[in-house]
Amino acid sequence: MDNNDKLVEKLIQRNNANIVLLVMDGLGDIPNKDFGRKTPLEYAITPNLDKLAKESALGRHIPVLPGITPGSGPGHLGLFGYDPLEYEIGRGMLEAAGMDMDIKDGDVAARCNFASADENGVITDRRAGRIPTEKCVEICEILSNNIKTVDGVEVIIRPGMQHRFVVMFRGENLCDKLTDSDPLMEGKEPLDVEPLTENANFTAEIVNKFFREARKVIKDLKPANSLLMRGFSAKPRIPSMCDRFGLNTVCIAHYPMYRGLSKFVGMNVLDAGNTPEDAFNVYTDNCSKYDFLFIHIKYTDSFGEDGNFQGKVKTIEAVDKALPILLEKKPNVLCITGDHSTPAAMKGHSWHPVPVMIHSDFCGFDDASRFTENDCNKGSLGMFQSKYLINYLLANAMKLSKFGA
């Protein structure tokens, strides 16, 4: 826990003000030469965001450290006020939490694929032809019925979308310091899971035994006759936002991973539905019950990852169009930002700082005319690490007392 964490926790004063954190995943971008040298935020027609920008404090935040491209976990932990270098959440645990699995201290989870293998066990399709989700459910049930424990360690299997599923191991002395079994390419056999520390020897043994037993159970179920495991991770030890900041928090998200992530910081979870309107209506129905409401919009990132500039633009425009639903309830503090940048031209996450605006009665405002990367560059929040965003949100909600006489 660094000085900032200690200080903020000491200065917290509770009140009834509420904070809305609207995250458009992967929002930040870079100007695109195919679209008039504009970023999606610049290209999009956004009358509501423009109006808000004129009454907000703007800036850009850096998810981890300058030049570092974050995954979704670190990106969101930063937004929630956690140093992503101090708190890490493994991919397996993220998936498990996103599936609403009941997670206990000491559990170790892996993110798994059903895969296709030839008669020698060599992987011929890492995704088993993307079997339909119903098929995945069926095979997971077969596995669950056949393998309940391995050497006394409980095994919990949960189907995901298509070929994806999660295996969670529950028992004494488990450790997540393990290599993946997924060779990340076809034409190879699944790898033995190797312990990365001595503590993990026992868990590696259990996991490898599980693999062999599972292979036996499904080996005739082509195309899903093998499995790959990666992202072994234990339940992270993270103090809740309630304990740290006295906030009654809720996550409104459609995608499992973001709901899962939010649970690790103690958030309640509501399904956002599929569109910005849906999400904002869920907000409207629930805003009186919470004082920190995190709303997650996924498609800005998805289109960014696909290199679909216009899809990203349309998602931003859809958020803008629905924004009045959210504004109707007059949140005391409204912050609009992303968890990281996903430039369409790069088809992936990037290190570019994320545009952010904060609106409240006390935010002040800059001479911005729109909510764009360039306007944010000139804003009064300047450039800051994402982990400090929570300070600004709490300050604008008057939830932080003065430091020192």
Added chain:
Amino acid sequence: MDNNDKLVEKLIQRNNANIVLLVMDGLGDIPNKDFGRKTPLEYAITPNLDKLAKESALGRHIPVLPGITPGSGPGHLGLFGYDPLEYEIGRGMLEAAGMDMDIKDGDVAARCNFASADENGVITDRRAGRIPTEKCVEICEILSNNIKTVDGVEVIIRPGMQHRFVVMFRGENLCDKLTDSDPLMEGKEPLDVEPLTENANFTAEIVNKFFREARKVIKDLKPANSLLMRGFSAKPRIPSMCDRFGLNTVCIAHYPMYRGLSKFVGMNVLDAGNTPEDAFNVYTDNCSKYDFLFIHIKYTDSFGEDGNFQGKVKTIEAVDKALPILLEKKPNVLCITGDHSTPAAMKGHSWHPVPVMIHSDFCGFDDASRFTENDCNKGSLGMFQSKYLINYLLANAMKLSKFGA
């Protein structure tokens, strides 16, 4: 001591250049809808500051950490190059120092009020009807004559303005980790002072004995027949600016607290008089004797605290008008800034970053047309923690050598 402190102290090279740090207390603000959506700096007519801004490096600084609202102590420590999270000065000690009390290592001081109490000792007025200062002087003298020591611990009593005074305890093994006796409301008796650590048991006993004895002495002196104590604090251990930076420093301030604060970092102290002209004339008379001159202007903050936008504007204009007096002497480095923001609309200190400009032969300059929050947002100093201001001041004075070959 962090890396920056160590580095700066290592790179110091003495020369004859002088640095003027002109602090308009609480200078930063937010645009005010009642005054054309302008901040006081934007609203004020400031030809001299404007001219200087065009020849200066601009930026904004963050007193403690993003979103944290500082008191005057942390705000000024930052300006002087001290991390306010590393060095804390208690309110009692600040007051004592501001009264020119001679402070020794190990002393513990409290900020006190005379108060009115009924026959049961219950407080009926926490400020004893704001008795005139002469009355306060008189009662302090009575107390001093009657209580010189408590169980061998020396007691030093010094009157302040109106109902305010300071009690300082001097002896072996004193500790300032004590709760306040001030219940912060009327209708209650003064609280027993409680030790917050075992080390403070003895001091708590002494302080509580002092209270009972003092009550006996003044109990017939209505309306000032009781007393309240808060902000117990020991003399902070802070290395001087002379030791750290090789600077011969002076504080030119009218208000006791700022003179007191400056003494803790080893500054000499001069009375600034009541107006900017007065302060700048004191500067003119003394500038050849020092190489770091801190000039403090209080009323920007006072008007901010009162919510008096136009008062704050007038103070800024008065500083602007008097500025030629200061410029006449051509200080090598002139920095104009605040210790924190005090937005008039908020009637109190805030977390908003503080506008700053630095003028020297080597400062460079930005495309600013005025010294305003918005111009500072776009300046070449960017957004930085206040504790780094000293680096820029020393650098512009050519008092820092190159790091590394």
